Structures are given as structure tokens and as C-alpha cells.
Amino acid sequence: MSSFHIDEATGVDTAGNGTADKPYQSLGFAIFSHGPDASYLTRKDATGTYEEPTQSSVKKAKKTAEGLEKKRQKADELERKAAEEREQRDKVLQASKKIVLTQDPSLPKPTKAKIVHLPPLRSQRVTVFGWVHRLRAQKDLIFIVLRDGTGYLQCVLSGLAAQTYEALTLIVESSVQLEGTLQVVPEGKSAPGGHELAVDYWRLIGGSPSGEDAFNTRLNEKTDPSKQADLRHLVLRGETASNVLRLRAALLSAFRQAYAANSFTEVTPPCLVQTQVEGGATLFTLDYYGEPAFLTQSSQLYLETCLPSLGDVFCVQESFRAEKSHTRRHLSEYTHLEAELAFIDFNDLMTHIESIICDAVSTLLANPATAAIIKQLNPSFEAPSRPFLRMTYQDAIAWLNEHGIQHELEDEDGNPILDANGQKKMVDHAVGDDIAEAAERQMTDIIGKPIFLHGFPAELKAFYMRKIPSKEGDKIFTESCDLLMPNVGEIVGGSMRIDDMDELIAAYQREGIPTEPYYWFTDQRKYGTCHHGGYGLGVERLLAWLANRHTVRECSLYPRWPGRATP
Numbered sequence: 408m409s410s411f412h413i414d415e416a417t418g419v420d421t422a423g424n425g426t427a428d429k430p431y432q433s434l435g436f437a438i439f440s441h442g443p444d445a446s447y448l449t450r451k452d453a454t455g456t457y458e459e460p461t462q463s464s465v466k467k468a469k470k471t472a473e474g475l476e477k478k479r480q481k482a483d484e485l486e487r488k489a490a491e492e493r494e495q496r497d498k499v500l501q502a503s504k505k506i507v508l509t510q511d512p513s514l515p516k517p518t519k520a521k522i523v524h525l526p527p528l529r530s531q532r533v534t535v536f537g538w539v540h541r542l543r544a545q546k547d548l549i550f551i552v553l554r555d556g557t558g559y560l561q562c563v564l565s566g567l568a569a570q571t572y573e574a575l576t577l578i579v580e581s582s583v584q585l586e587g588t589l590q591v592v593p594e595g596k597s598a599p600g601g602h603e604l605a606v607d608y609w610r611l612i613g614g615s616p617s618g619e620d621a622f623n624t625r626l627n628e629k630t631d632p633s634k635q636a637d638l639r640h641l642v643l644r645g646e647t648a649s650n651v652l653r654l655r656a657a658l659l660s661a662f663r664q665a666y667a668a669n670s671f672t673e674v675t676p677p678c679l680v681q682t683q684v685e686g687g688a689t690l691f692t693l694d695y696y697g698e699p700a701f702l703t704q705s706s707q708l709y710l711e712t713c714l715p716s717l718g719d720v721f722c723v724q725e726s727f728r729a730e731k732s733h734t735r736r737h738l739s740e741y742t743h744l745e746a747e748l749a750f751i752d753f754n755d756l757m758t759h760i761e762s763i764i765c766d767a768v769s770t771l772l773a774n775p776a777t778a779a780i781i782k783q784l785n786p787s788f789e790a791p792s793r794p795f796l797r798m799t800y801q802d803a804i805a806w807l808n809e810h811g812i813q814h815e816l817e818d819e820d821g822n823p824i825l826d827a828n829g830q831k832k833m834v835d836h837a838v839g840d841d842i843a844e845a846a847e848r849q850m851t852d853i854i855g856k857p858i859f860l861h862g863f864p865a866e867l868k869a870f871y872m873r874k875i876p877s878k879e880g881d882k883i884f885t886e887s888c889d890l891l892m893p894n895v896g897e898i899v900g901g902s903m904r905i906d907d908m909d910e911l912i913a914a915y916q917r918e919g920i921p922t923e924p925y926y927w928f929t930d931q932r933k934y935g936t937c938h939h940g941g942y943g944l945g946v947e948r949l950l951a952w953l954a955n956r957h958t959v960r961e962c963s964l965y966p967r968w969p970g971r972a973t974p
């Protein structure tokens with residue numbers, strides 16, 4: 408080629424070759440590629456003609472070429488160094504294969520212990536099993552933070568223990584056995600539990616892949632939410648997710664303790680049922696040996712049947728709601744803590760709900776381990792003070808209007824009605840309206856503390872709720888309550904129940920519910936009826952409030968929502 412071509416508009420440096428068909432973009436790059444003595448022709452763009460570059464542009468381009476040359480040399484140098492290091496590492500790895508680490512029989516036999524039980528074993532030899540949570544190599548030492556589900560332990564591998572092939576190729580999330588002496592960390596240094604394990608023997612139990620398949624490549628802070636949902640089984644290994652689950656376990660246990668202290672008996676109602684509780688719209692239906700059946704929406708009706716047998720009862724059971732809701736607080740399957748109390752009035756019911764929640768929270772805060780988890784997940788958490796604010800439904804409607812909180816106007820099918828500008832039409836609340844999630848949340852967040860909203864209109868609530876006595880022709884309200892918590896909204900729904908048989912049968916009829924499948928429920932009113940009431944508490948919602956989680960999805964082991972039943 409006589410001359411190399413440069414087209415400053417359409418040329419491409421790296422993909423060009425300097426022909427008229429494939430010109431370079433910059434003279435600097437062309438000189439870098441072919442040297443200062445070659446001949447060059449440049450043009451501004453395709454409308455111009457190729458001409459020899461001016462002296463000043465050649466001078467400038469030579470400088471650029473020198474810079475590029477320096478960069479290339481640096482890259483070559485880095486590549487050479489990396490190759491040397493690879494070679495060196497290969498040698499070390501080859502040599503490491505010959506190193507065999509054995510247990511020293513002259514050392515005292517170690518005690519096998521979980522991390523949580525290590526404090527009394529300081530200065531002794533111990534053996535611990537777990538997963539490599541974090542890993543750092545420094546000179547001839549390898550630092551591991553080991554995780555066994557009960558806690559985290561810093562471990563230091565030195566000498567031969569840090570030189571074996573397994574040590575040099577160890578990857579996070581491998582499972583290992585580590586043996587050594589448990590030492591208090593020197594003053595000024597910190598480690599979980601205040602001690603670390605000086606490892607003298609260890610073995611790899613199950614390795615973990617590197618490269619593309621490495622744990623931290625598959626899951627990290629940049630992983631998008633739907634991928635994270637697919638990888639929930641791996642997310643659970645993280646500190647936050649495992650802390651939420653640990654708190655959840657402690658919460659359930661605290662509730663059980665509170666119920667035991669109040670002489671409630673725990674029962675386990677069925678999940679497969681043939682009756683509805685909270686309306687047909689949210690029922691999951693299934694074929695049960697050729698008969699229609701549902702996944703339970705609530706165990707309430709079964710709990711009511713336990714009153715004459717066991718007295719006050721509670722259950723912790725999965726409930727299922729076929730709600731096409733993708734909100735922060737809806738799951739298709741959730742853990743439902745429900746209780747039923749006999750011979751009470753509506754006021755007793757609200758006082759009980761308040762006290763059972765406050766007792767459970769006190770138990771959690773009195774335990775240093777769970778208090779520490781709450782502090783970590785929700786640093787500004789304060790136990791709610793009693794009594795909780797009580798507000799009637801009608802006062803709430805007035806409150807919303809006074810505070811300018813409106814709701815969307817909807818057509819008969821529940822679709823928003825738009826104004827002339829295509830904006831959703833907003834209107835004030837009126838008695839009879841269902842207070843929507845957004846309005847309820849705004850009110851709760853403004854008030855900033857738990858609120859018992861009570862006395863909802865009968866037409867908004869389930870068939871079984873006891874009515875507040877009213878004059879003929881007046882709107883009918885119910886002895887019902889929702890407990891609202893800041894940041895989450897409704898966490899409890901409860902009510903007194905219709906205890907009169909005729910009234911109950913009329914309620915079935917009004918709702919178009921066939922009475923026959925409910926014979927066992929109706930029988931409660933036939934054989935020794937009583938004033939009674941109960942409630943259901945969404946465990947994930949309470950946990951979202953306690954642990955300050957953005958969504959209930961973080962509060963369930965394997966959350967289910969529309970379209971998601973994996974893993």
C-alpha cells in the first residue's frame with residue numbers, strides 16, 4: 408500500500424487497516440500501527456478528499472502514537488507478569504499436591520462444638536464444621552470466617568495448613584472441618600465472639616466452584632430481584648436473610664410462650680378444606696378425589712369448634728390467598744397466627760391482641776441474641792407503648808378527609824376512572840368505602856404508631872362477624888378490628904363472631920353461601936353457644952414491621968406470589 412487512509416468521521420481505529428475501504432479514524436493510531444515514516448492521507452469526512460496531513464497534525468499525532476506505544480508496552484508488561492505469576496502459581500500448586508496435612512496425635516483430642524457453644528472452650532482444642540462464609544489470603548496465612556448457622560467464627564490457617572492444594576484452591580461456600588486451639592483475640596483486634604481458631608488441622612468436605620459458577624458470581628449486590636428470587640436457596644446463606652429467619656423463629660417461639668402463659672392450647676387445623684372463610688374471590692380450588700376442595704384461607708372456623716373442647720386456642724398454619732396482588736404485603740401463601748377466645752367481649756378482644764403482641768415483643772427484646780438481631784435489622788425499633796390508639800372506621804374516614812387523603816374513583820369492574828387529561832380521578836372518602844391500602848398506609852405512617860381501626864361496615868366484611876346493635880334502617884357496622892402498623896399497614900384482622908344460630912343462617916343466605924357444608928360450624932351455635940371472638944395475624948407482615956423489611960417476601964422462607972412457586 409502506498410498510503411494509509413484516515414477518515415476522521417467514519418474510520419475505525421481498531422477494526423480499520425488503512426485501505427480506502429477500511430480507513431482508520433485517527434492519524435495517531437495509524438502512526439502507532441505503521442510508524443512515522445509511512446505515508447498517510449487524511450480527510451474530515453466522506454464529503455472531503457484525502458490529502459496529506461499538515462505538519463502540526465503529524466506532530467500532534469506522533470505524540471498520541473507515543474502514548475499508545477507506552478500503553479501497549481505497559482499492557483505487555485502486565486501480561487508478562489501475569490503469565491509469570493500463573494506459572495509460579497502452577498508450580499506452587501503442583502508442589503502443594505505433595506503436602507499432606509495430618510492430625511498431630513500428640514495434641515489433646517479436640518471437642519466437637521457448634522460456634523454458639525464455643526465461649527466456654529477458650530484455650531482448648533476444638534473441632535468445628537461449617538461453610539466458608541468469607542475468605543482472605545494474606546502472605547502465608549489464610550483467614551476464614553466460618554458459618555455454621557449458629558454463628559460466625561474467625562479461623563486462621565498457617566504453616567502447612569495454609570499450604571495444601573485444598574488450602575490454595577479454597578473457595579467461599581465450601582464446607583469444611585477445622586480443628587485447632589480457640590484463642591481470645593488480642594486486645595485492639597476484633598472477631599465475632601471475641602475469639603479465633605488457630606487451625607492446626609482441617610479438611611475440605613464439599614468444595615465450591617470457581618469462575619462463572621462461583622457463588623459470588625451467581626449472586627451479588629448487582630443481581631436483579633427476579634434472579635434473586637430464583638436463587639432464594641442461595642440468598643438464605645446471607646447474613647440479612649438468615650437473621651430475618653432467625654428472628655422469625657424467635658418470634659413464633661415468643662408467641663407460643665405468650666399463649667402458654669395465657670393458658671391457650673395450640674392446635675393444627677387442616678389445610679385442605681371444603682368451606683370458605685374470607686370470600687370466594689381468593690380461594691385456591693383443587694380436585695379432591697373428584698370433589699371440589701380449597702386450600703384454607705383461614706383456620707378460624709376450625710378454631711371456633713375447639714373452644715368447647717380446649718378453651719382458648721391458637722394455631723400457626725399456612726393460609727392461602729389467590730390474590731393477584733403484587734404489593735409489598737401480599738403473598739399467595741403466608742403463615743397465619745390465629746387465635747380464638749371464648750366468653751369475651753369486643754373490648755377484651757382488642758386488649759388481648761395488644762397484650763399478646765407486646766408480650767411477644769418484650770420476650771424478644773429481653774433475649775440478648777434476638778435483641779441484637781432486631782438492633783441490626785431495625786436500629787430505630789422501639790417497642791410500642793400501650794394502650795394502642797383505637798379509632799372507629801367512621802373516625803378514620805373523617806381523618807382521611809381532614810388530611811386530604813383521597814382515593815381513586817373506580818368503575819363497577821374496579822378500573823380507575825380517568826379525567827379529561829387522562830389522570831386518575833381522585834375523590835374524598837365516604838362512609839361505606841373500603842379504605843384502600845395506599846390510604847391506610849398514609850394514615851398509619853402519619854400517625855406513626857399502632858392503630859386499632861374498628862367497627863367496619865357489615866357489607867365490607869366477612870359473613871361471620873357480629874353486628875353492632877343498631878336502629879332499624881341504620882347502616883350496620885360490625886365488631887371487627889384491623890391492627891395497623893407503621894410501614895406495613897394491616898397486620899391483624901379480627902372480630903367478634905355471630906353467636907346466634909338464626910342470625911348465622913341468615914348471614915350464609917345473604918352471602919349466597921350454601922349452609923350444608925357448614926353444618927359443623929353451625930352446630931357450635933346449636934350446642935352451647937357463647938360470646939366469642941378471635942383474630943388472624945400475618946406473621947410475615949409482623950416480621951416486616953419488626954425487622955423493617957421493605958416487603959413480606961423477605962420474611963418468608965420461600966415466598967409465593969402470583970407466578971412464583973419456585974424454588
Ligand code: 4AD
Pocket residue numbers: 684685704705706707728730736737738739740741743745746897898899900901902941942943944945946947948959
Ligand atoms: O383479615 P384476614 O383476611 O382475616 C382472616 O382471615 C380471619 N379469618 C382471621 C381470624 O379472625 N382468625 O387476614 C388476617 C391477617 C391480615 O391482617 C394479614 O396480616 C394477613 O392475615 N394476610 C396476609 N398476609 C400476607 N399475604 C396475604 N395475601 C394476606 N392476607 C391476609
